[in-house]
Amino acid sequence: MIRFAPLSVPRSRRLQTLGVLFWALLLPISIALFFLILSVPLFWPIVIPYLIWIFFIDTAPESGGRRFPRVRKLAVFRYFAEYFPISMIKTTDLPPDRPYIFGYHPHGILGVAAVANLATDATEFPASFPGITPHLLTLATNFTIPIFRDVIMAMGICSVSRRSCESILRKGKGNAIAIVVGGASESLNARPGTADLTLKRRLGFIKIAIRNGADLVPVFSFGENDVYEQLSNEEGTKVYAIQKRFQSLFGFTLPIFHGRGVFNYSIGLMPYRHPIVSVVGRPIHVKKNPDPTKEEVEEVQKQYIDELMNIWDTWKDAYAANRTKELTIIA
Secondary structure (H helix, E strand, O other), rough: OOOEOOOOOOHHHHHHHHHHHHHHHHHHHHHHHOOOOHHOHHHHHHHHHHHHHHHHHOHHHHHOOOOOHHHHHHHHHHHHHHOOEEEEEOOOOOOOOOOOEEEEEEOOOHHHHHHHHHOOOOOOOOHOOOOOOEEEOOOOHHHHHHHHHHHHHHOOOOEEEEHHHHHHHOOOEEEEEEEEHHHHHHHHOOOOOEEEEEEOOHHHHHHHHHHOEEEEEEEEOOOHHHOOOOOOOOOOHHHHHHHHHHHHHHOOOOOEEEEOOOEEEOOEEEEOOEEEEEOOOOOOOOOOOOOOOOOHHHHHHHHHHHHHHHHHHHHHHHHHHOOOOOOOEOO
8 A cells, every 4th residue: 555645744854855856866857958958959069069078078087077066065965865864973083194995885776875975065074084085986887978977077976997096096195985896786685684795806996995005994884775675686586687687788787676756655766764874984004005916905805894894793783773684795
């Protein structure tokens, strides 16, 4: 039975829903707006140079983006964070005297807390870590989408390519990149009450840290996997086969999920209101080495995983009391 939202919902909650809806529809609205503009010949003298700029000239997604602090401070992002709500806990200071790599876990379905904490100024990050400039990283294909690419770059989001990572880190002290380490594979395991991480073979971000002398900072978001329900996609099912095939063709996959609706609490593609608490762990100090050995990479990875497990063990009873299983590194 569908439970509809009452008409007496407070204005603040309606604004929060609008904030999440804005982010959810930003991509399709950008595409629709672009094709609307493209359908008007009067705009072609602008559109054609713009497309040439996107595909052949603009290197901003690979070199730090085009960050606009005012965009990150927009009220719509504050409403977005308040919807769940999303908050951040600092366990130690991060001196702005060196570069950092934030490893974000888990991916969840859409990584909503990664966006709120690291691509906007809507949560505690700016006050907790003054002097640190975070750049959330995403797939390079997102920067081929007109209009959408410019909005996410204004938020400080950049490409997750190696070139982009090193370009930002080489800018020096206080610059940071944030990588959602588990990626598309991990999103297929995002279910309420669980924390199944794809991490064992994810060594690329650790190599980048060592090559650039960037400290590694694990971040675990309790509640990230609880804001959506996902259809069963166990290995061997048709749903799983389709998702893996899609991933092999396009480099990412689309979990088949559902949440609530805009005007009902039962079914839709809006996330459920569930608190998400992102705990920022202690940094793993990394000594710069342009050519790290396998043993060196594995040792740093071990330290990173140990700190991630420490975050889980310390905070799980407070923020994952309803868990159905413990944190598991599955791959």
